[in-house]
Amino acid sequence: MAEERRRRSKRGDGDRLGADILDAATELLVETGSAEAVSIRAVAQRVGVTPPSIYLHYADKGALLDAVVGRYLEQLDDALRAADAGAVTPLEAARAQGLEFVRFAVENPEQYRLAMMDPSDSASDVDVVLNNAAFSHLEETVRRLQDVGFYPPGDPRPIALRMLTIVHGVASLMVAKPFLPFGDEFEYADAVISGACLGLALTAGMTEPPDGAEALQLVRDLRGD
Structure with missing residues (x-):
């Protein structure tokens, strides 16, 4: 068992014990x-310690689970940076990040549920999502898309939040309903993300997106009908 294999931290080795506690909490969540x-x-x-030893590192269970979420978001940011490292254009980077977001969620479903699918109890939960490095990385990609004229200029956060909504929708559906007929x-995911990026480019600067006959004409013009 994991608890039998884990080497007991040396007395006074607080950093190592803190990491062991976080590892154990993550293992329990996944298992x-x-x-x-x-x-x-x-x-x-x-x-392999007494419960009071845990409280020296984490105030309560909530703080420990917050740390599990924080580690997941840090690892997600590392994965996003690696995914778009070879992208030539900002749009390629956005697609690569979106796909990696979905892949990372599918491969770490329990951490993803805890980080992104549990109900928020306070504004601080929102801050964890919007102020972490992964979301900041997404905002930076939106800025690059704005610089080349793909998205209209202005605050990148609203567009980045829309992009997060899109990839989260795909990821959460695959995590919650993995047996739906997605095919590959x-x-x-790439088809949904690519289409959504184009849709955002067409509508991000509009105060009111077109509907009815106007929307139909826009689609026909784009297709060359």
Whole structure:
């Protein structure tokens, strides 16, 4: 078992113990599929320490789960940066980031549920999502798209939030309903993300998106009908 394999931290080795606690909490979350199972007692047992030792590093279970989310978002940002490293254009970078966001969610479903699908209890939960490095990286990509004229100039955050809404929609559906007939899930994700990026480019600067006959004419003009 993981708790039997884990080497007990040396007395006074606080940084290592803190990392062990975070590892154990993440393992419990992944193995059980439930944040409810990540109790202070269960984490302490897995690490091989007493429950009071956990409180020296995390004030309560909520703080520990917040740390699990924080680590996930840091790892997500690393994955996004690696994914778009070879992109030639900002649009290629946006597509690569969107696909990596979905892939990372599908490969880490329990962490994704906790980070992005649990209801928010306070504004601080919103801050965790919007002020983390992964979202900042997405905002920077929007700025690059604005610089080349793909998106209209202005504050990149509203457009970045729309992009987050799109990729989160794909990722959460694949995590929650993995047996839907997606076909190749990443080809499916790429088609949705690519279409949404183009749709945002056409509507981001509009005060009211076209509807009815105007929308139909716009589509026909784009297709060359």
